[in-house]
Amino acid sequence: MSDTRGGWELPISEHELTRLTEDLDEAHRTYLPAMHASAAELTEQIRDQQTARARKGSGLAGQASRRGFLLGAGGVAAAFALAACSSSGNAPSAAGASGAAGGAGSASPSSMYTGDLQVVALATALENQAVGAYTAALAAAKAGKLGTVPAAVGTFAQTAMSQHSDHAKAWNAVLTGAGKPAITDVPLSNQPATLQALGAVTDVGGVAKLALMLEQQAAETYLFATYNVTSPGGIATAATIAPVEAMHAAILNYVLGQYPVPDDFLGVDKAASPSLLTV
Known part of the structure; x- marks a missing residue:
């Protein structure tokens, strides 16, 4: 075990x-192509929907491809199979991370992100929030503000941060592909509280407690998304x-x-709501 200042030990x-x-890095690399x-x-599906609305002047969505449907179904199965590695332990709520996505929720009335793009925007913001948290934690460790940090902990933080960055890039590609601005910051109403909590550790x-809260929030938000987005491609990406x-x-x-x-089912009580979005 490794001791740190204040009596904490690994x-x-x-x-x-x-x-x-x-093992985490291997799993991430395995899932990356999918x-x-x-x-x-x-x-592609969002573009089809936009084209259909432009042509018909209605809110009808474009038809999803057979490939998209199968990809979505397979992705959901994978999520249920592997998400069980998440713990049922409680994470702290001091930073007010979750928006309790018990319903579909909605962003600000003037939001430029609607429909499935609203969920994509939320996912991107959550990934950016995690990247920022790990970045700040690594900087604090380098400055000696966290005591002696075991090298393996730093490696995990770097790995998780890199993976969140990969996820954010994938979601941003969807936003820009649909003609919407990429999200490069953290437009979430809970971000000030999260930063305050991070600064107090x-x-x-x-x-680790704060990071666990953010990871559980993200994992459960993605599970919630598999039930609430309409595009098979969106379901598959979240899955x-x-x-x-969940492995984080x-x-x-x-x-x-x-x-x-292992849980029989990953919950959604800590999932973030689109109402957290400030854009």
């Missing part, structure tokens, strides 16, 4: 954490990312000494 060995991070393919499919354990987010959460539970117990 409950598992650095070797174990390194192995878990390597993620890009389904994101491209989603872009003084050790690795505190960072290929959800298992990776599972590893953070190990870092916190909370052995992850």
